[in-house]
Amino acid sequence: MKKKKKKKPSVQFLELSKPPEVLELEKKINAAIRKAKLTGGEIRLFRHDDGTYGFQAELSASPGKKKDLDLLYELVMTHLSMTKRGRKRSVVRKIQAKYLLPEDLHQRIKKRAEEEEISASELVERCLKKAVGE
Numbered sequence: 001m002k003k004k005k006k007k008k009p010s011v012q013f014l015e016l017s018k019p020p021e022v023l024e025l026e027k028k029i030n031a032a033i034r035k036a037k038l039t040g041g042e043i044r045l046f047r048h049d050d051g052t053y054g055f056q057a058e059l060s061a062s063p064g065k066k067k068d069l070d071l072l073y074e075l076v077m078t079h080l081s082m083t084k085r086g087r088k089r090s091v092v093r094k095i096q097a098k099y100l101l102p103e104d105l106h107q108r109i110k111k112r113a114e115e116e117e118i119s120a121s122e123l124v125e126r127c128l129k130k131a132v133g134e
Helices: 020-035 066-079 103-116 120-132
Strands: 044-047 053-056
Touching: 020 044, 020 053, 020 066, 103 120
Parallel strands: none
Antiparallel strands: 044 053
């Protein structure tokens, strides 16, 4: 009987390290978090394959303390060089309103807003201000 030769396991080592620019950015953000005296630990920054950044944070937010989470997110995003997404913050406090409009009017509003390169909400707001006399 012939003995089977044991195969040596094939082991590959992969060293995971952050690029220096990511480490430097992470240090700046964590210093800003400490300066703002936010509750929670330091963030860990990482870069996706497409070049965008992401971050991981441990934060405990109790009811009524959503502002802490918002502040942390805003603070991190101000340090990352990326285009902002979502709506711009308004100086005037706004509320969400729901109105029933005929579909054809809604389509015309959307088309006109696109032409003027503004949101449909901004166009409706502008028209309503004229109508109610502001």
